[in-house]
Amino acid sequence: MVLPIYLKKAFTLIELLVVIAIIAVLAAILFPVFAQAREQARQAVCTSNVRQLSMAVQMYLQDYDETFPIFYAYNTWDPIHNVPAPSGTPAHKGVEVELMPYVKNHLIFKCPDDQGGPSLYTTYQNDGCPNTNTYFDCYGSSYRFDHGIFTTIANESSQDNILYTTTQVVTLASLALPAETRLMRDEMMPWFGTNPSYGYIPGYFQQWHPRGGGIVFADGHGKFIVSSAAFDNEVVCPGGERSGQLDPNAATDGNPGNPPTYYWLCD
Numbered sequence: 001m002v003l004p005i006y007l008k009k010a011f012t013l014i015e016l017l018v019v020i021a022i023i024a025v026l027a028a029i030l031f032p033v034f035a036q037a038r039e040q041a042r043q044a045v046c047t048s049n050v051r052q053l054s055m056a057v058q059m060y061l062q063d064y065d066e067t068f069p070i071f072y073a074y075n076t077w078d079p080i081h082n083v084p085a086p087s088g089t090p091a092h093k094g095v096e097v098e099l100m101p102y103v104k105n106h107l108i109f110k111c112p113d114d115q116g117g118p119s120l121y122t123t124y125q126n127d128g129c130p131n132t133n134t135y136f137d138c139y140g141s142s143y144r145f146d147h148g149i150f151t152t153i154a155n156e157s158s159q160d161n162i163l164y165t166t167t168q169v170v171t172l173a174s175l176a177l178p179a180e181t182r183l184m185r186d187e188m189m190p191w192f193g194t195n196p197s198y199g200y201i202p203g204y205f206q207q208w209h210p211r212g213g214g215i216v217f218a219d220g221h222g223k224f225i226v227s228s229a230a231f232d233n234e235v236v237c238p239g240g241e242r243s244g245q246l247d248p249n250a251a252t253d254g255n256p257g258n259p260p261t262y263y264w265l266c267d
Contacts, residue, residue: 009261042112043209043224046186049074049108050214053143054186058101058220068171069098074119074127074139077161080099084124085161087140093158095150096141100148105119110134111142111186111214127160143184148237148266149218157190176240177208178218182267186213191228197259234265243267 003231031038060069078086085091096109103109112135122128129138137144147159149170156162175181188208192200210225225231232244241262247253250260257264 006260014249034135043211045112046209047212047224049111050106050143050216051185052108053099053219054160054222055218056108057216057218058100058182059102060099060252061172062177068150068172069095070120071152071159071164072157073143073145073147073159075158075161076124076127076129076131076138079161079163080159086124086129086138087136094140095145106140109141110136111208114142114187115206115208117188117204119204125161125175126234128142131260142187143216144187144267145184146182146236146267148262149181149183170238172218174238175218175235177235181218181235181238182215182243183218184216185214185231185267189213189231191231195228195266196255197261198263199257230261232261233245 016163025055038254043142044166057069060172061067064179072093075093076086081091083091085093087094094145096106100106101164116133119127119173120129120132120138123130132138134142147157151157151170152164152166152168154167155163172178186208188200188206189198190212191197191255192209193205193207194201212224213263214221214222215231216225216235232242234243235241241247243261243263245262247255247257247260247265250265253265255265
C-alpha cells in the first residue's frame with residue numbers, strides 16, 4: 001500500500017532548527033581553525049622569505065668586501081630632483097633594489113600579511129603612496145632594514161625622503177655580535193599596536209601577523225619571533241647594544257625615543 005503524499009513524514013520545524021543549530025556550532029568551531037591554518041601558512045611563507053633574504057645579504061657581503069648595502073627607507077620622493085619615487089619608478093632607491101641581483105624575484109620582499117598602514121595614505125612628498133594598500137607596493141619591501149646596521153652615506157642615504165647628513169660605513173667585521181644582530185624585520189609587529197614606545201601608535205600601526213614577525217640576522221639566519229621580549233633583546237647597533245636597552249648618551253647622540261632605547265637609535 002502506498003501512502004498519499006500528504007501522509008509522508010517530513011521534517012518538523014523543531015528538527016530543522018536543531019539541524020541549523022548543529023551546523024552553526026560546527027561552523028563556530030571550525031572557522032577559527034581554518035583561519036589559524038591560513039595564518040600559519042602565511043607565517044611559513046614569511047619565514048621562508050626572510051631566510052632567502054638573509055642569504056641574499058650574505059652574497060652581497062661577499063661581493064662588496066663584507067660591507068653592508070647603502071641604507072634607504074620609505075623612499076617615495078626624490079629630494080634632489082623633486083619627482084615622485086615610489087617602488088617601480090626610475091627614481092626609486094631602496095635596499096631591496098641593491099639586493100635584487102641576488103634574489104631575482106622581487107616578491108621575496110613581500111610579506112603575505114602586508115596590510116599596509118595609515119602612513120601610505122599621504123602624499124609622495126610625505127613618504128606616502130596614494131592608491132596603494134601595501135608597504136611592498138609603495139616602498140618596494142614589507143621588511144624594515146635596520147639603519148644602524150646598514151651603511152649610510154651623506155647626501156645619498158635617505159629615510160622618509162630626508163637625506164642623511166652623516167656617513168657611517170658598516171662592515172660584517174665591525175659587528176660585535178652578528179648572530180644576535182637584527183638586520184631586517186617585518187615592518188609591523190603586533191606589540192607595536194599596544195606599546196607607544198615603539199613609535200607606531202597612533203599614526204602608523206596596522207595589524208599584520210597576529211602573533212609576531214619575521215627577522216633576518218646579520219650572520220645569515222632568519223626566523224619568526226613571537227614576543228616583544230625576544231624583539232627587545234636583539235642587538236640593533238654595531239657595538240652590541242640591544243633594542244630595548246636604554247641609551248645613556250641619548251642627550252648627545254640625537255636619540256628621539258621616549259624612552260630613549262637603542263631601538264630608536266639603530267632600528
